[in-house]
Amino acid sequence: xxxGRGTAQMSNAFQPSTRVAAPPDGLTEAERIRxxxxxxxxxxxxxxxxxxxxxxxxxxREELSxxxxxxxxxxxxxxxxxxxxxxxxxxxxxxxxxxxRPLQIKLAERFVIGRPGxxxxxxxxxxxxxxxxxxxxxxxxETVYIPESDRGxxxxxxxxxxxxxxxxxxxxxxxxxxxxxxxxxxxQFLAARDSYGEWPTPKGExxxxxxxxxxxxxxxxxxxxxxxxxxxxxxxxxxxxxxxRRRITLSTSGVVPMMDKCGEELGVNxxxxxHAVRDDLRDELVPLNRKYPIAELLAACRRYPGASNARxxxxxxxxxxxxxxxxxxxHELVRLLRGMPAKVNLIPFNPWPGSPYLSSTAEALNxxxxxVNDAGYSSPIRRPRGRDISAACGxxxxxxxxxxxxxxx
Numbered sequence: 304x305x306x307g308r309g310t311a312q313m314s315n316a317f318q319p320s321t322r323v324a325a326p327p328d329g330l331t332e333a334e335r336i337r338x339x340x341x342x343x344x345x346x347x348x349x350x351x352x353x354x355x356x357x358x359x360x361x362x363x364r365e366e367l368s369x370x371x372x373x374x375x376x377x378x379x380x381x382x383x384x385x386x387x388x389x390x391x392x393x394x395x396x397x398x399x400x401x402x403x404r405p406l407q408i409k410l411a412e413r414f415v416i417g418r419p420g421x422x423x424x425x426x427x428x429x430x431x432x433x434x435x436x437x438x439x440x441x442x443x444x445e446t447v448y449i450p451e452s453d454r455g456x457x458x459x460x461x462x463x464x465x466x467x468x469x470x471x472x473x474x475x476x477x478x479x480x481x482x483x484x485x486x487x488x489x490x491q492f493l494a495a496r497d498s499y500g501e502w503p504t505p506k507g508e509x510x511x512x513x514x515x516x517x518x519x520x521x522x523x524x525x526x527x528x529x530x531x532x533x534x535x536x537x538x539x540x541x542x543x544x545x546x547x548r549r550r551i552t553l554s555t556s557g558v559v560p561m562m563d564k565c566g567e568e569l570g571v572n573x574x575x576x577x578h579a580v581r582d583d584l585r586d587e588l589v590p591l592n593r594k595y596p597i598a599e600l601l602a603a604c605r606r607y608p609g610a611s612n613a614r615x616x617x618x619x620x621x622x623x624x625x626x627x628x629x630x631x632x633x634h635e636l637v638r639l640l641r642g643m644p645a646k647v648n649l650i651p652f653n654p655w656p657g658s659p660y661l662s663s664t665a666e667a668l669n670x671x672x673x674x675v676n677d678a679g680y681s682s683p684i685r686r687p688r689g690r691d692i693s694a695a696c697g698x699x700x701x702x703x704x705x706x707x708x709x710x711x712x
Contacts, residue, residue: 334560342526345462347484348440356415359388360493361486363533364540374413376406382542388416389543392493392502418494419487427691436494438487442480444521446491448499454514459491461531462522467556469589471578471621473655474521482527488534492516492544504544516546518553519574523591525558525565535569548572549614559595559603566608573607574617574648575600579627580635588627597639605643615644615681621652622663622671629667633674646681653687 350358359367367381383401387393394416396407419436422443426432432448444460463480465472496502496513505511516538518524524531535551538544554574555562562573577600579585585592592600604616618640622628636647649672652662663671668684675682 335564338526338558338561339529342482342528345479345481345527347438347482347487347530350484350486352415352417352439356413358417358486359384359414360417361484361489361534361537363537370414374409380406384410385540385543389537389540390504392496392504394418417486417490418497419490421494424498432495432498434491434494434498436487436491438483444483444487444491446495446520448495448513450512455512456515456517457492457495457513458517458520459488460520460522461488461518461524461527465522466526467523467589467591469556469576469578471588471623471652471658471660473658476657477521479522482530483522485530485533485537488530489537492538508547508550514546514550516551517574518551523556523558524553525555525561528561528564532565532569535571552617554619556589556591557595557600557603558591559599562603562607566606570609572614572617573604573610574619575604577618577636578621580632580639584627588623601639601643604645610644612644615646618645618647619650620647621650622668623652624661624663624667626660628663628671630670630674633671637675637678637680640680646683647675649675649682649684651684651687 350361352358357370359370362370364381364385367384368378371378371380371384380402383399387399387401391398393399396402396410396414396416399407402410419438421434422437423435424432430450432450434446435443436446437443442463444463446460447458449456449458460483462482464477465474466479468476492513499512501511501513508514516535518531518535531553535553538546539548539551548569548571552572552574553565553569554576555565556576565571566573576589577585577597578588579592580597582592582596585597604610607616610616618636620627620636640647649668651668652660654660654662672682672684
């Protein structure tokens with residue numbers, strides 16, 4: 304989209320969306336199966352190290368028990384290992400003093416408790432920290448920790464690259480390479496806790512610096528649902544990391560059939576990347592809208608399990624100057640959300656090289672926020688974090704990909 308598209312032109316042309324939603328029964332199980340089958344094409348490599356040892360991080364409790372049985376050990380060993388891996392943060396079998404030395408040696412010969420390699424680590428002037436994690440096959444992703452006064456959130460990635468090509472998002476300019484495996488998704492959070500020394504796992508909600516997870520990093524998590532769901536289930540397990548589902552927010556650009564599955568099976572908080580209030584514009588900003596238009600997306604939000612005034616659905620709305628920030632669009636957003644337990648995060652656009660967009664002016668941001676707030680919907684203007692290390696919303700893009708493009712040029 305040309306950068307010069309003006310506010311007056313967009314505002315005068317504004318018309319509410321008229322595309323009709325497909326009926327809910329059109330979202331068949333066959334469509335979910337198709338999405339999962341396509342996801343399998345981008346499956347991660349086997350979770351083994353160069354010596355052929357099996358990675359224990361990312362295994363479910365049941366799988367961990369099966370591995371113990373396979374080497375002739377009792378199933379209760381799985382519970383011991385689970386405690387050491389996810390409560391104590393152990394990475395070496397030799398520190399597991401509830402396990403006899405001969406078994407420690409046996410486990411070390413067959414298994415590994417891995418972490419992603421840290422290719423780079425940066426800390427912003429505002430305290431935001433970003434890691435460039437490198438996996439065994441050489442692929443890389445970025446993960447961010449956003450601190451608050453007494454706690455903070457780890458923003459984790461679910462794919463190497465992204466398939467959605469949202470035009471305002473830097474990550475969207477990187478092609479999808481593959482999905483991350485369960486171990487790689489869980490490993491980002493474990494490595495972040497390593498960095499901050501937050502082991503053993505604090506009991507309850509108090510005393511946690513890394514208190515929340517936002518699945519808002521690189522990739523569309525619902526296009527890697529199987530691995531993402533397994534990872535979040537492990538992180539929510541009360542005998543390990545023990546994060547409650549209300550401390551986890553999954554962000555999607557609107558993979559409608561998988562939203563239903565996510566709500567039924569995980570029940571975590573939902574955030575939706577909306578960014579436009581009519582289909583013709585959202586088709587450009589978020590091309591996935593051509594498959595699942597706004598009416599279908601909002602219908603899925605309205606039936607999302609657990610949504611309530613206490614657990615509102617968050618709508619992410621990046622503010623683009625002269626594109627989607629008019630007063631008319633603010634009023635239409637209010638109309639679309641009417642009757643839904645929702646809040647709106649207004650995100651000042653974070654510029655990146657080559658982007659055709661500009662951030663909305665402070666005046667436009669404040670006018671938009673006031674309209675939504677006056678209608679009864681919380682609409683905070685998100686404070687940009689980590690801009691100086693390219694860790695802000697929409698800026699994640701791995702250094703290796705940048706380097707490859709620079710070399711090719």
